[in-house]
Amino acid sequence: MLEKLIIVRYGEIGIKSPKVRGRFERKLIDNIKTVINDEIDLKQGRIYIYPQDIEKALQSLEKIVGIVSFSPAAVTRTNHDSIKELIETYTNELVDEGSFSSDDSFAIRCRRVGEHDFSSQEMAAYCGSVVYGVTQSKVDLSHPDFELFVEIRGNKTYVFHHKIQGLGGLPVGTQGRVVSLVSSGIDSPVATFLMMKRGCSVTMINFNNHPYTSGSNEKILKIYEKLKEYSAGAKLKLYQIDYGEYLHKCIDKAPERMTCILCKSGMYQIAEKIAEKEKALAIIDGSSLGQVASQTLPNVLATRYSTSMPVLSPLIGLDKVEIENIAKKIGTYDISILPDSGCSAVPRYPETNAELHLVLEALETIAAENEFEKAVSSVKKLK
Known part of the structure; x- marks a missing residue:
């Protein structure tokens, strides 16, 4: 034998x-x-x-x-x-x-x-x-x-x-910890996986936009469980932020077309505060240049300007088909395409060419820093 x-x-x-x-x-x-x-x-x-x-x-x-x-x-x-x-x-x-x-x-x-x-x-x-x-x-x-x-x-x-x-890459846990902005869509789970593949331990942060979304955690929990299959010995964490109140402030007190810009800027700034507590070294997101309104070059500059921590976007040069192919390979695609209500806070005509000084003025008008502190205080660990 x-x-x-x-x-x-x-x-x-x-x-x-x-x-x-x-x-x-x-x-x-x-x-x-x-x-x-x-x-x-x-x-x-x-x-x-x-x-x-x-x-x-x-x-x-x-x-x-x-x-x-x-x-x-x-x-x-x-x-x-x-x-x-x-x-x-x-x-x-x-x-x-x-x-x-x-x-x-x-x-x-x-x-x-x-x-x-x-x-x-x-x-x-x-x-x-x-x-x-x-x-x-x-x-x-x-x-x-x-x-x-x-x-x-x-x-x-x-x-x-x-x-x-095999998957290749570097063993998870050899390159330090990052915080990753993860929604239930297709892109951000793929970005998270790619950083795990480069050896990073990951803390996932999900923003709950209720009442502008359904508020259900079913999809994000399924995505977490799928990504956890690739985490090996590294602890994969999932935090959630109540974000609806900040979004309401944006819609109520700032120009409607800037809602997505202010939303993304707030996510980075809140993620930075959590990253400091997690001893993380960078923020990860699923941006792909030009794919949606908040991901044009002027908007990338405007949304990240107030964040001092590095923001890494491993999908920045990939198109939708390339991203979907990776999602299918790792098993998150079928979860991400499950029906959901979408976000009703998205304006009909979102800003695609944000002027930095106007974004900074809008953040000051809505007293964004106070809203960020409240949002951070709402953080809860889902997994």
Whole structure:
């Protein structure tokens, strides 16, 4: 019976300095251990997992940020007889399950780490002869129907035929904490995911615009649960702000066309106050340049002017289709498109070319700072 395991590979972690690389490797392994409670080993730039339930482990690895690819594999000792026995057994299993047949051409891809009395090419030829002896299939090194990978690392040899693409990125929790403005729409959950993929721990902030919206938390809670699947060992928080009173002030005392500008400016300024309490280093939002009225360049300047903390917008250069494709991939799209009432505070003709001095005057007119303090005092943790 074959000894089965999973080989996990990472990418840009490997080019860090030895000290940073070690820290990132330990964090990635810790994150894996939050979802896979099995033996895990790190050797020579590879992570080896010996799972009790290999299918369940493979599914879990698909949502661990920092993993570039992974493969279910079999392992044996590094000597010709042991490798021959493993290749024969492995190939017969593939034939029995219909993954490989005598009609398929094949190639052996062999790589080697360490000192051995054979070259990679010699071992590839040897393994190819073993596969041919089982299947009588022809060899095609340029365009094979089937590839068998043989990875020799010191006194251990690993065999696999499938590389599963991972999420890539940096392990969550290696780049500090950010606060993310998250609505129940399509864009902001994607922006939040992309910052998690760059290694950030996230505090989500949702603004409840009731009575200008339904006030229901059903969608935002579902989005939170979906994003939590990618957070691994990092604590994902969700706070909510009662924002309807501030919006009412904007509508009542400021020019109607500026409602969206004042709304977004207020969100940044409130997020900054919460970020300070959370010891977060930046604010994240789902802005995509020119997509909606508040995201024109003049409006971006006007809404962020009063905020000293960096505001990062990972979607700024993406169009709607690109953003939707990511949302579908991570599973938030179907939640975001669930019907809701929308926001009735949006003016019929929103400002698209805000003048900064007029925005600042409007914020002063509505005594915005007092409203922000009240809004911050209303903060509650949903999750």
